[in-house]
Amino acid sequence: MNGGGPVLPRVLYENEDIRTVRPSDWSPDGKWIAVQLLRTDRTTQIGLVSPGDRSLCVLKSVDWRGASAMFFSPDGRYLAFDLSPDQDSGQRDVFVLAIDGSREIPTVVHPANDLLMGWTADGKHLLFNSDRAGSPGLWAVPFPNGKPPGPPALVKPDIGVVWAMSTARSGALYFALKTSGPDLYTASIDFDSGTVLTRPVPAVHEFVGSNSQASWSPDGRELSYKSVHRDQVLAIRSVDTGKTRYLRPDLTYWYAGGVGPDGRSSVTQGTDRKGRQGIYRIDLQTGAVEAIAANPPHISYKPQWSPDGKRIFYGFASRGNPHVIVERDIASGREREILRRDRLLWWSTSPNGQYLVWLTRDQSAKASTLAILPLAGGEPQELLRLKDPEYFRTFLEWTPDSRSVLYQTMSSPAGRESELWFVRAAGGPPRKIDLGFADLRELKVHPDGQQVVFNTTTDTKEVWVTENVLPMLNAKK
Amino acid sequence: MVFLLVAALMIPLGLDLYMPVPEENPLTVEKIALGRRLFFDRRLSRDRSTACASCHNPGRAFSDGRAIAVGVFGRKGRRNAPALINRGWGRSFFWDGRVPTLEEQVLKPIEDPNEMDLPVADAASRVGLPVEDLSRALASYVRSIMSGNSPYDRFVNGERTALSAEQQVGLQIFRGKGNCTACHVGPNFTDERLHNTGVAWQVPGDFADQGAGNGTFKTPTLREVARTAPYMHDGSLATLHDVVDFYDRGGNRNPFLDPELRPIGLTAQEKQALQSFLRSLSGTTLK
Numbered sequence: 001m002n003g004g005g006p007v008l009p010r011v012l013y014e015n016e017d018i019r020t021v022r023p024s025d026w027s028p029d030g031k032w033i034a035v036q037l038l039r040t041d042r043t044t045q046i047g048l049v050s051p052g053d054r055s056l057c058v059l060k061s062v063d064w065r066g067a068s069a070m071f072f073s074p075d076g077r078y079l080a081f082d083l084s085p086d087q088d089s090g091q092r093d094v095f096v097l098a099i100d101g102s103r104e105i106p107t108v109v110h111p112a113n114d115l116l117m118g119w120t121a122d123g124k125h126l127l128f129n130s131d132r133a134g135s136p137g138l139w140a141v142p143f144p145n146g147k148p149p150g151p152p153a154l155v156k157p158d159i160g161v162v163w164a165m166s167t168a169r170s171g172a173l174y175f176a177l178k179t180s181g182p183d184l185y186t187a188s189i190d191f192d193s194g195t196v197l198t199r200p201v202p203a204v205h206e207f208v209g210s211n212s213q214a215s216w217s218p219d220g221r222e223l224s225y226k227s228v229h230r231d232q233v234l235a236i237r238s239v240d241t242g243k244t245r246y247l248r249p250d251l252t253y254w255y256a257g258g259v260g261p262d263g264r265s266s267v268t269q270g271t272d273r274k275g276r277q278g279i280y281r282i283d284l285q286t287g288a289v290e291a292i293a294a295n296p297p298h299i300s301y302k303p304q305w306s307p308d309g310k311r312i313f314y315g316f317a318s319r320g321n322p323h324v325i326v327e328r329d330i331a332s333g334r335e336r337e338i339l340r341r342d343r344l345l346w347w348s349t350s351p352n353g354q355y356l357v358w359l360t361r362d363q364s365a366k367a368s369t370l371a372i373l374p375l376a377g378g379e380p381q382e383l384l385r386l387k388d389p390e391y392f393r394t395f396l397e398w399t400p401d402s403r404s405v406l407y408q409t410m411s412s413p414a415g416r417e418s419e420l421w422f423v424r425a426a427g428g429p430p431r432k433i434d435l436g437f438a439d440l441r442e443l444k445v446h447p448d449g450q451q452v453v454f455n456t457t458t459d460t461k462e463v464w465v466t467e468n469v470l471p472m473l474n475a476k477k
Numbered sequence: 478m479v480f481l482l483v484a485a486l487m488i489p490l491g492l493d494l495y496m497p498v499p500e501e502n503p504l505t506v507e508k509i510a511l512g513r514r515l516f517f518d519r520r521l522s523r524d525r526s527t528a529c530a531s532c533h534n535p536g537r538a539f540s541d542g543r544a545i546a547v548g549v550f551g552r553k554g555r556r557n558a559p560a561l562i563n564r565g566w567g568r569s570f571f572w573d574g575r576v577p578t579l580e581e582q583v584l585k586p587i588e589d590p591n592e593m594d595l596p597v598a599d600a601a602s603r604v605g606l607p608v609e610d611l612s613r614a615l616a617s618y619v620r621s622i623m624s625g626n627s628p629y630d631r632f633v634n635g636e637r638t639a640l641s642a643e644q645q646v647g648l649q650i651f652r653g654k655g656n657c658t659a660c661h662v663g664p665n666f667t668d669e670r671l672h673n674t675g676v677a678w679q680v681p682g683d684f685a686d687q688g689a690g691n692g693t694f695k696t697p698t699l700r701e702v703a704r705t706a707p708y709m710h711d712g713s714l715a716t717l718h719d720v721v722d723f724y725d726r727g728g729n730r731n732p733f734l735d736p737e738l739r740p741i742g743l744t745a746q747e748k749q750a751l752q753s754f755l756r757s758l759s760g761t762t763l764k
Contacts, residue, residue, distance in 0.1 A: 017633040039633070041652055043663045045493075056634075060495045061663045101494035274659060 013049045013056055023049075024070035025079075025166075032099070034079055036066045042275035046070065046081060048099060059097055060104070063087050064275030065252070069116045069164040072099075073143075074123040080107070082116040082128070087273050090231065094128050096143065107149045108141055117164045119143075120470055121171035127155070127469065129162055136160060138173075138466065140473050155472050165463065172467045179462050181209035182455040184225060187435055189452055191399050191422065191445075194431035203453055204237065206244060211235070212455040213256035213442055217263045220447040224266065224284065225455075226256035234266075236284060247287030251280060259284065261309040267292065269301050269314075279303045279314050281330075292330060302346075307353040313338070315347060325356070338375065348396040348405070349375070355425055357383070357405050359392045368392045370407060372425060383423055384430065393418050395441065398425075400449050406433075416457065489625030489761050490634060492664050496565040496620065502580060502613045504620060512618025515611065520603045522593035524549050529586065529615070532558040538701035538762060539622060544712025548592040555591065555686065557712035560705040562698050562762070565620035568669040572697075572710040573689040583615035584608070624700040625664075627760025640757055647754025650747050655724070657751075659737040666699035666758065674738060675729025676709045684731075686711065691733040703756040717752045 012033070013021060022036040032048040037058075039045065044066035047058040059079070067081035079099055082092040094108035094116050108114045112132035119126055125140040126149075132139075137157040142150035161178040168174065185200040204211050207229045214225035223237045227246075234256055237244040254270030263284070270280045270289075278294030293300060298318040305312055310330060317323045323344035326335045339347070339356060345368070347358035356373045368391055370384040386392060386409060393408035405425055408418040417438040423430040435454075443454035486504060488494055498504055515521065516529045532546045533539040539561035546554040556572050564570070570582035586592040587600045601608040629648070631639035640648065651657045660668050671693035677684040684692040694710045708714040714723055723729075725748065728738040743751065 015633075015635050016637070017635075041658050041662055058493055058664075060493050097495055101488075101496070103500070104495060104497065274662075 012051055012054050021049075022066070024067075025072050027072045027099075028074060028076040032072075032076075034070045034072060036070070038064065038066065046079070046097070048079075059099070059101055067116070068092065069118075071116065071118050071164070071167065073119055074121060074169075080116055080119065080126055082114060085109075094126060094141075096126070105143075105149070107143060108139075108152065114139075115164070117162075117175060118167035118173055120473065121167065121169060122470065125473060127167070127173060128152075129159065129164075133157065136162065140469075153473065155469060156466065159466075162464075163461070170467070171470050172465050173469050174463060174465050176461040177464045178460075180460050181228075182212040182441075182457055182459050183208055184211045184214050184223075184453055184455050185437070185440075186451055186453050188450040189433055189435075189445075191404055191449060194422065194433050196433065196435060197450060200435055200437065200454075204235075204244075206235075214453040214455065215256065215258050215266065215444055216446050216453065217259050218261055218447060219263060220451075222259075222263075223453060224256060224259060226254075234282065234284075234287065247282070247284070249280075249282045249287050249289050251289055254280065254282070257303055258305055260305050261307060267303040267305060267312055269303060279312065279328075293328060293333075304349050306349075307351065313349050313356075315344070325358075339373065345392060346394040346396050348398060350398050350402040350425070351400055352402040354402065357396055357398075357425070359394070359396065359407075370396075370405070370423070372405075381427075383425075383427065391415075395443070397443055397445065399445050400447050406443060406445075486621055486623070487763065489623055489630075489763060491625040491627065491630030491760070492563065492623060493566065498565070498620065499578065499580065502616060504617055508614050508617040509621045512614035512616070512621075515604060515615055516618050518604060521587050521595060521600045522549050523595045526550075527593050529583075532586075532592070533561050535762070538562060538624070538704040538759075540705040542706070544707050546592065548589070549594045552591045552594075554589075556710045557707065559697060560701060561619055561622050562624045562700045563665045564622065566665055569695060572694045574669075574671055574695040575689065579616035579619055580612045583619060584612050621763065623763045624760050625763075627700070628757040629754075630760060632757075641753065643750050643753045644757045645754075646747070647750035647752070647757075650743070650751050651754055654747070655741060655743065655751060656737060657724075660696045660735075661699050667696040669695065671695055672735040672737070673731065673733040674709075674724075675731045675734050676711060676713060676723075678729045678731035692731065693733070699755060699758050701759050701762065703759050717755055718748070721748045721751050 017040050018037045019040055020038045023033050025034045035047050035049050037045045042064040043061050044064050045058045046060045047056055049056050062083055065084055067083055070079055070081040072079055078096045080096045082094045084092050091113045092115055094114050096105045096107050107126055108128055110132060112130050115129045117127040117129050126143050127140050129136055130139045135158050138155045138159050139152045140155050141152040163176040165174040165176060184203040186203040187200040188197040190197055207227050210229045211225050211227045214223055221239050225235050227233050227235045234247040234249055235244050251270040251272055254268045257266050257268035259266045265281050265283050267281050271277045276294050279292045279300055281290045281292050298316040300314050300316040303312045303314040311327055313327050315323055315325045322340050322342045324337055325339040325347055326337050328335045341360055343361040345359035345361055349356050354375055356375055359370055361368050366388040368386045369382050371380050371382050373380040389411055391410045391413050393410050395408045397406040404422045406422045408420055410418045420433045421430045439457050440454045441457050443452050445452050519525045519528045527549050532541045534541055541558045546558040548554055570576040576582045584597045587595055587597050597608050601611045628639040660672055662668050671689045673692045677686045677692045679685050688694040708720050714720050725741045725743045727740040728734055
């Protein structure tokens, strides 16, 4: 990257036993890259990779969640990071490790959530984001010569929801600031004509900017969705009374999946406290979690119920292999493969359990297709084909009568703006639906066949810089 | 084999470079050497018959091959002598995890009536050291007992032929169907937490040993496990085959059984593969 033309990338480190390598920071002398390795046994390792000889030095093994940020000290002797003190805690503390492995210094240990932001340019302070004063603020803790730290000081209150990026040599602190989040809307649509009957209106007025992944209950009287503010909750809102109750499933990560036919549980992809990714069932009265297909040797996703609630469909993918969709009997655990495809983009089973539709990409033809398969047996048929530069978004949804499939198109593969369409499963011309939102996601149709709920994806971040951190710190003294 | 230098220790492949060492007891070559001599010194027991090494035999990966440890005057202890492997990375010590530091831990067997039965002040006096130095030297030596660079370590660091085909199947079972990594996780194959597996549960319905409470015991490392039979805190399982059978049936049911334990349904072939994998955890033991 010296302005001398394109530079071919080279692999510095790869290992089949490592799921992901997350580089975090360069050492000031350029000899090391601080990385986090997520091993297949769900251990995360903090280490150093040498760009010179491509060697790896594992400094410390931690739980699977790893650090949210890691930064070298300006003199390159230390590496700072934040970790949860144990697997049952969602809070983090800040630690500093000598890169020769000789010592570790717990630098910020406090019941609050403390996230590393960086070092000051002189290396005498560590900067961190903490909610200890009630809202997220930028704090600094002295770190003189690697000795035990002094008391922290508030540098800048109310900095918002931020993520560390880097600290410039000038001392300017760069970070990403969340400026907006998703919100839920409802509308109603005539799926015979594609006419919008009622324009979208906000569906939820609590925790605005935090709500997504909505589903209707089978009787249509409840709306469940995920709300992420201070923590993540599964919200269940009564359509009749507007009252909302909140559940906290005991999972580290989860996706608010579809409500089952009996209305008592939902099925979700998620990750438990030990980092085991899989398919889980959440009791919608208690929030209790039960593993249905946990810790498979592959990443499983997008579980959907069968009409009788006794089976689920879900997909899984592993590196270098085709995507597979299976049907799993919940009671026995027996699985049946129903589709295997390369470049499978998305899929959905019909509410009556009779059809599977999916999106695939044909790179050689520079086209994408929407196909349908009768699950009782039969040949797949292509419903639609889009030629570049028109693309499908990874979305498919059925109307409750299983007659129509909704899909979205985009004019660029990574674009945000899309159009909403539907097509009959039996074939015929597609129809466009104009809800007035260029970027809507996760649309679900109410059991009445007209109302829909969806979320906008105005989950945006901006890059901000705080300059003159040191003068601010000195002014506090 | 790849070694990394940290302070006075060479860290074998597969282990973290950073080993938590108290600031007040930095590792030195001299202290490790002194600790090693003390570890084999029978003067630390009342009748001068028993050294630390009597129950933590280097030839058996620092275990003793007995179900229950035997101390001075042939007195029987309460539990199986645990293998002292990679304890430098430990966060709690003894089967019930009751002691938080190695400096504290190493003195306990000296004064335990069923082990060495000597007041630590007397023991320190016999070897001409202050108690503090005795503790620090022994702890330093225990920190130097490491096992790594096993076929498993070489395999997960890129040497894809280091494990046999059967061992690779065993590794998949270990991480998947067997759910072993629910507790035996990380470089030392232990979460350092307490779990009830039901080993201590006895008909008619009580624990023979409460452990840390409700029959919970700390997850032991699986490093060198093929060399540390018999197994469990009471040495009640003689072979790896027995251990795999025990977990395959979901441990012993009791009111406090860890929820991670449930019948697994391994086939005979899968059990064999799992045992084969466990044998791959024996490597280079540094001492």
